[in-house]
Amino acid sequence: MSLVLTLKPGERVILAGAVIKNGHTVAHLQIENQVPLLRQKDILAEVEATTPCKKIYLAVQLMYIGAGLTSELAQVYWDLARDILAAAPSTNDLISQISAYILDSKFYPALKIAKKLISYEEELISNATKLG
Numbered sequence: 001m002s003l004v005l006t007l008k009p010g011e012r013v014i015l016a017g018a019v020i021k022n023g024h025t026v027a028h029l030q031i032e033n034q035v036p037l038l039r040q041k042d043i044l045a046e047v048e049a050t051t052p053c054k055k056i057y058l059a060v061q062l063m064y065i066g067a068g069l070t071s072e073l074a075q076v077y078w079d080l081a082r083d084i085l086a087a088a089p090s091t092n093d094l095i096s097q098i099s100a101y102i103l104d105s106k107f108y109p110a111l112k113i114a115k116k117l118i119s120y121e122e123e124l125i126s127n128a129t130k131l132g
Contacts, residue, residue, distance in 0.1 A: 003030070003037075004031075006028050007027045007029065009025055010023075010024070012043065013037065013038065013040060015031070015036075036065045036107075042111070051121055052083060053091075053118045055076075056080050056084070057114040057118055059080065060107055061111060064108055077102065088121075090120075094120060098110045098113045098114055098117065
């Protein structure tokens with residue numbers, strides 16, 4: 001089963017590890033096999049990973065588009081997960097879900113949960129700012 005991907009002018013996509021930028025017109029691509037694919041809206045650049053939860057997302061993103069769970073990325077992920085859980089135990093459910101997906105090499109679902117983790121982090125920071 002193929003996937004039809006429509007790219008807006010100038011839109012970027014990561015396809016099987018390659019960063020592709022569309023030209024000045026709409027483009028339609030038909031992807032005929034399963035490969036890692038991230039649309040621009042789901043890509044987090046390293047310079048944008050400014051919070052612990054965004055760093056988790058970046059680590060999982062690199063697992064998804066790269067060589068999977070390398071020892072280096074595993075170390076980064078588990079250190080961040082430990083620190084986040086220590087600072088905000090209420091993240092346990094989301095961290096547990098991400099971890100389970102990572103251990104099963106299901107990196108795209110882990111990314112989806114990591115996006116929820118970022119939203120939750122933003123909510124916690126907003127609430128702390130209001131109280132402080």
